[in-house]
Amino acid sequence: MRVFRRHGFRRSSIDEAAEEAGLTRQALYHHFPSKEALFRGAIERLYEQALAAETAAAKAAEEADRDLADVIVAEIGARLGVLFAELKGSPHLDELFSEHLEQARDLYQAYSARFGDEVAATIARVCRARKLKLASGATVKELARCVEMTIHGAKSGYPSMQPADAYLKQLAMMLRLLIAGATASPPIPGAQKSRRKRGDRK
Numbered sequence: 744m745r746v747f748r749r750h751g752f753r754r755s756s757i758d759e760a761a762e763e764a765g766l767t768r769q770a771l772y773h774h775f776p777s778k779e780a781l782f783r784g785a786i787e788r789l790y791e792q793a794l795a796a797e798t799a800a801a802k803a804a805e806e807a808d809r810d811l812a813d814v815i816v817a818e819i820g821a822r823l824g825v826l827f828a829e830l831k832g833s834p835h836l837d838e839l840f841s842e843h844l845e846q847a848r849d850l851y852q853a854y855s856a857r858f859g860d861e862v863a864a865t866i867a868r869v870c871r872a873r874k875l876k877l878a879s880g881a882t883v884k885e886l887a888r889c890v891e892m893t894i895h896g897a898k899s900g901y902p903s904m905q906p907a908d909a910y911l912k913q914l915a916m917m918l919r920l921l922i923a924g925a926t927a928s929p930p931i932p933g934a935q936k937s938r939r940k941r942g943d944r945k
Contacts, residue, residue: 744785744829751835752782752842779846786847789829790854794861797822801865811869812922815890816915818865822858823894823914827907836903855891863887878927886925893917 746760757778761771775781800821804814830836844851867883869875877886897917901910 744789747782747785747839748830748833748835751833751838752778752846753838757781782842783847783850786843787850789826790850792829793822793825794854794857796825797858797861801861805865805869805872811866811873811875811926812919814865814869815862815922816918818862819890819894819914819918820911823904823907823911827904831907836905840903859887859891862890875926877925879925881925886921889921889925890918893921 746755746763749755750759755778757771757775758768760778760781761768764771771781775784797818801814801818804817809817830839833839863883863886866886870877870883877883894914897910897914898904900913904910
């Protein structure tokens with residue numbers, strides 16, 4: 744991953760990766776038959792690290808008795824934090840992202856589903872523990888899907904998700920607004936009408 748970060752996918756070579764890993768070219772080929780296979784292996788490892796960080800952050804926030812918005816922000820922040828840390832300082836972010844979709848689209852799709860499932864499981868646990876009900880008839884799966892869409896939506900302002908701090912700050916605000924709306928108490932029937940009558944009397 745260090746080689747890919749330094750040179751991008753296209754200009755990296757198996758020789759450079761072998762040297763970075765302290766292996767011979769033949770030894771590296773024994774594990775990865777091509778540069779493309781090595782890149783896929785690096786991407787899969789990165790996704791696994793992000794998933795583990797996400798799970799641990801959600802658990803820590805839940806144990807600290809944080810509210811749902813805080814838990815989700817911590818969870819997503821940990822996931823993205825791993826990705827940002829691994830790619831920090833690379834001048835080839837756009838190339839690596841496009842190549843990762845080209846070389847490992849199936850991994851991207853599989854892990855996107857796993858990330859979404861993890862968020863849905865977190866929402867379900869926190870709602871049970873805090874006795875929260877989702878507003879407007881939304882389901883846990885639908886809210887988790889909206890969380891993932893919010894991550895992608897925040898990219899409209901930060902296409903490369905850089906600078907990372909600004910992107911994460913904007914994303915956190917969007918997630919908090921989403922969760923606040925999804926867990927707002929529904930209006931009490933007749934309450935609006937009652938308020939209007941009181942206003943009329945004044």
